[in-house]
Amino acid sequence: MYKIIKKEKLTEDIDRFYIKAPLIAEKAKPGQFAVIRINEEGERIPLTIADYDRKNGTISLVSMRVGKTTTLLSGLKQGDSIQDVVGPLGNASEIKNFGKVICIGGGVGIAPVFPITRELKRAGNYIISIIGARSKNLLILKEEMENVSDELYICSDDGSTGYHGFVSGFLKEYLDKDLSGNKDKETSIARVIAIGPAQMMAAVAEVTRSSCIKTIVSLNSVMVDGTGMCGACRVEVNGKTKFVCVDGPEFDAHQVNFNLLLSRQKIYCDDEGVCFDLYKHKCRLPQ
Amino acid sequence: MAKGISKKELKKEKIPRVAMPEQDPEKRSGNFNEVTLGYTEEDALREASRCIQCKNPKCIKGCPVEIDIKEFIKLIREKKFDEALEKIREKNGLPAICGRVCPQEDQCEKECILGIKDDPVAIGRLERYVADREMRHIAEGIKKCAWSKVTKKCTKEKVAVIGSGPAGLVCAAELAKMGYRATIFEALHKPGGVLVYGIPEFRLPKEIVLKEIEYVKSLGVKIEVNMVIGKILTIDDLFKNGFKAIFVSTGAGLPYFMGIPGENLNGVYSANEYLTRSNLMKAYKFPECDTPIVKGLRVAVIGGGNVALDSARTAKRLGAEKVYLIYRRSEEEMPARDEEIEHAREEGIEFQLLANPVEIAGRNGWVNKIRCIRMKLGEPDDSGRRRPVPIEGSEFEIEIDVAVMAIGQGPNPLLASSVPDLNLTRWGNIKAEAVTGKTNIRGVFAGGDIVTGAATVILAMGAGKSAAAAIDEYIRTGIW
Ligand SMILES: Cc1cc2nc3c(=O)[nH]c(=O)nc-3n(C[C@H](O)[C@H](O)[C@H](O)COP(=O)(O)OP(=O)(O)OC[C@H]3O[C@@H](n4cnc5c(N)ncnc54)[C@H](O)[C@@H]3O)c2cc1C
Ligand code: FES
Numbered sequence A: 001m002y003k004i005i006k007k008e009k010l011t012e013d014i015d016r017f018y019i020k021a022p023l024i025a026e027k028a029k030p031g032q033f034a035v036i037r038i039n040e041e042g043e044r045i046p047l048t049i050a051d052y053d054r055k056n057g058t059i060s061l062v063s064m065r066v067g068k069t070t071t072l073l074s075g076l077k078q079g080d081s082i083q084d085v086v087g088p089l090g091n092a093s094e095i096k097n098f099g100k101v102i103c104i105g106g107g108v109g110i111a112p113v114f115p116i117t118r119e120l121k122r123a124g125n126y127i128i129s130i131i132g133a134r135s136k137n138l139l140i141l142k143e144e145m146e147n148v149s150d151e152l153y154i155c156s157d158d159g160s161t162g163y164h165g166f167v168s169g170f171l172k173e174y175l176d177k178d179l180s181g182n183k184d185k186e187t188s189i190a191r192v193i194a195i196g197p198a199q200m201m202a203a204v205a206e207v208t209r210s211s212c213i214k215t216i217v218s219l220n221s222v223m224v225d226g227t228g229m230c231g232a233c234r235v236e237v238n239g240k241t242k243f244v245c246v247d248g249p250e251f252d253a254h255q256v257n258f259n260l261l262l263s264r265q266k267i268y269c270d271d272e273g274v275c276f277d278l279y280k281h282k283c284r285l286p287q
Numbered sequence B: 001m002a003k004g005i006s007k008k009e010l011k012k013e014k015i016p017r018v019a020m021p022e023q024d025p026e027k028r029s030g031n032f033n034e035v036t037l038g039y040t041e042e043d044a045l046r047e048a049s050r051c052i053q054c055k056n057p058k059c060i061k062g063c064p065v066e067i068d069i070k071e072f073i074k075l076i077r078e079k080k081f082d083e084a085l086e087k088i089r090e091k092n093g094l095p096a097i098c099g100r101v102c103p104q105e106d107q108c109e110k111e112c113i114l115g116i117k118d119d120p121v122a123i124g125r126l127e128r129y130v131a132d133r134e135m136r137h138i139a140e141g142i143k144k145c146a147w148s149k150v151t152k153k154c155t156k157e158k159v160a161v162i163g164s165g166p167a168g169l170v171c172a173a174e175l176a177k178m179g180y181r182a183t184i185f186e187a188l189h190k191p192g193g194v195l196v197y198g199i200p201e202f203r204l205p206k207e208i209v210l211k212e213i214e215y216v217k218s219l220g221v222k223i224e225v226n227m228v229i230g231k232i233l234t235i236d237d238l239f240k241n242g243f244k245a246i247f248v249s250t251g252a253g254l255p256y257f258m259g260i261p262g263e264n265l266n267g268v269y270s271a272n273e274y275l276t277r278s279n280l281m282k283a284y285k286f287p288e289c290d291t292p293i294v295k296g297l298r299v300a301v302i303g304g305g306n307v308a309l310d311s312a313r314t315a316k317r318l319g320a321e322k323v324y325l326i327y328r329r330s331e332e333e334m335p336a337r338d339e340e341i342e343h344a345r346e347e348g349i350e351f352q353l354l355a356n357p358v359e360i361a362g363r364n365g366w367v368n369k370i371r372c373i374r375m376k377l378g379e380p381d382d383s384g385r386r387r388p389v390p391i392e393g394s395e396f397e398i399e400i401d402v403a404v405m406a407i408g409q410g411p412n413p414l415l416a417s418s419v420p421d422l423n424l425t426r427w428g429n430i431k432a433e434a435v436t437g438k439t440n441i442r443g444v445f446a447g448g449d450i451v452t453g454a455a456t457v458i459l460a461m462g463a464g465k466s467a468a469a470a471i472d473e474y475i476r477t478g479i480w
Helices: A022-027 A068-074 A107-122 A142-147 A167-180 A198-209 A258-265 A269-283 B007-011 B041-048 B069-077 B081-089 B095-101 B123-139 B166-177 B206-218 B235-240 B271-280 B306-317 B338-346 B457-477
Strands: A002-009 A014-020 A033-037 A045-053 A058-064 A084-089 A100-106 A126-133 A151-156 A191-195 A215-218 A234-237 A240-243 A250-252 B158-162 B181-185 B222-224 B243-248 B268-270 B298-302 B322-327 B350-353 B355-363 B366-380 B386-390 B396-399 B402-405 B444-446
Touching: A014 A068, A022 A045, A022 A058, A022 A084, A033 A058, A045 A084, A045 A107, A058 A068, A058 A107, A100 A107, A100 A167, A100 A198, A107 A126, A107 A142, A107 A191, A126 A142, A126 A167, A142 A151, A151 A167, A167 A198, A191 A198, A198 A215, A198 A258, A234 A250, A234 A258, B041 B069, B041 B123, B069 B081, B069 B123, B081 B095, B081 B123, B095 B123, B095 B206, B095 B457, B158 B166, B166 B181, B166 B206, B166 B243, B166 B457, B206 B222, B235 B243, B243 B457, B268 B271, B271 B306, B271 B402, B298 B306, B298 B396, B306 B322, B306 B338, B306 B402, B322 B355, B366 B402, B444 B457
Parallel strands: A100 A126, A100 A191, A126 A151, A191 A215, B158 B181, B158 B243, B181 B222, B243 B444, B268 B402, B298 B322, B298 B402, B322 B350
Antiparallel strands: A002 A014, A014 A058, A033 A045, A033 A084, A045 A058, A215 A250, A234 A240, B355 B366, B366 B386, B366 B396
16 A cells, blocks of 8 residues: 555646655656556556655656546545555656757646656756646646746647647747757757657657657556556557557657557547446446 | 286276366356366265376376375375375465366376376366365364464565566465565566466466465565566665575566557457456456456457467457457367367357468457468477468458457566576576576576466476575575
């Protein structure tokens, strides 16, 4: 059992949990994830380790309420426990001084991009952060990101804050401007890191493809064990099958088959509905 | 007539092998309860009476851990059931499990003299009978639990065991019996390895595995779940934390795919995922349990081993109307246990033998067809089995909703990749000395499927047991 030391509401649907897990906190690095199981009947779901505090022996997980498991999770309070937390899993992000790096986070994806951004900043990079959400009140970790960025840009789908549009749209404009102000017609950006919904990462990959900027995405596939044992998380990278949990979660965005990722993410959509409906029915939640 | 058997001995083989009581095929293919119900006392006595108590019993040599089969059967005949169980336990700590899942027809029963002219003695069923009998008696309060409910205190050196499958469980149990403080680190949230995540309930009830694990714990073994070694702790960390020796028994958990087009379509599973969802995560109880599984009406399973048959029979129980088992050789070469093949047929699994998939086709991201080619058997290959060769122009298609790839598993590289110096074979298995399980790294032993490649429960147990003895010697003498 893993105890919830603190819980913060980041938006209506997004919570941040600080969980006692000293061994995981000791080893966790930016980019890695954990697999959790809420209770005995629960499914195993992956959540990125949003941060870790080695001194206090805690890790933090950020979760958005979408299906039954995340709804159950969001119902847990400070002092409650999660049955199983396994981690740190997956490979850590590559952290070194690349030069100028653009860090992009969309929706809950801002949570995992934050520790990577912080470490990249510490490593001496010039950080341009672009974060976005559907609407102003859904934007998370703005201050945290501001603290570790040299430039911070905000986007919202509905225009309620910052740039009106997707992060990928803003990125394109930014890169165009960067190029036009540059007489060698060569980009000054060494690397782009983008984490968010699959569509967003696919769109970012399209923007950077022509300028050949190395672009890293962290894939959010369906998982079971998280240790390379089942293959539920398989994706196609550069025409080859890879397991996100052990070969990733980060991959070169220009080699990822996003259509396959999007399709495989939908395998259990109907089932999730069934399961959630039953739960809502049992708990008399509004349908 | 076989040499060395007297006429009198052969004459005795009049009683036919006692059939195993089973759930009716039609009924059982709709539930996950155990298929075989186990012998009654009468059945057991009758079957035991078939044993001719050979002077030179060959069955014992057929057993990978050399259980004194002749003696335990004699004890059953004398109705000394508890003593019979003790006799088995001298060599095999998991009789209720092995009685159910060992491929007896390739081991002890293959060597049984009766088998020359008749059916061999049902050694596995007798083994299971005495083990089940004790469990029943304990549950009914007739017998006191064979082990103390109070966990024993071990005081000797600390030993780490990585992986809680049969190899790890037995190794840790043996070490604890010798007084070592053994800790098992398991990656999943439940201990048991393949016994819990792979082999289905209808063949090996999880309650039995749980009881065996309780027994191992009662010996003083600590089990820490949710610990992926190589990630949360490395082998070096374990040594630094005071473990004097380490036994690696991480199994063969890496699923192989065929590398044919369409394998990443929705509805295509590795057998590991399919079985893990159903067994470990209880997807068959969905939506009461939260883990979903795609329940196709038409399911194709590719492979011919126990894993394939378990997947096919699971599909049937999940509600499939048609289940095809596609295997590239003929039934004779199928590595699965005979009993499972028979049960699968009874349950209506359709065998597509001498056929091999060449492509999986789909619509809107979902599998809808599997294209196969007919095969014929050519010359024997390295394994001694005749090599299947495709027959040109013989392609055919089967319409399906789900495909399960059960063509084999390799060693999971996760742990090994965190120990760069560890010697591995070409296929990624850990190189370890026979019997002792010593690897090239001082203090690190290995055994079970991670060394042999996917094999059997009994071989994994045997490896765990002999490694425990080697670990004891190493710790006592310090000699590597
Ligand atoms: C579906 C199926 C059916 C089978 N049927 C039969 C049968 O009928 N009869 C038979 O004799 N054999 C059968 N087998 C084979 C048999 O189960 C295996 O040979 C046996 O379980 C191997 O035991 P093991 O202890 O080596 O490994 P496993 O049972 O595979 O256990 C390994 C354990 O190590 C854990 N692990 C892996 N990596 C790590 C890590 N880095 N850190 C911590 N833990 C880790 C795994 O999670 C797992 O729990 C079957 C196998 C399968 C998959
Ligand atoms: S989640 Fe099972 S292999 Fe990646």
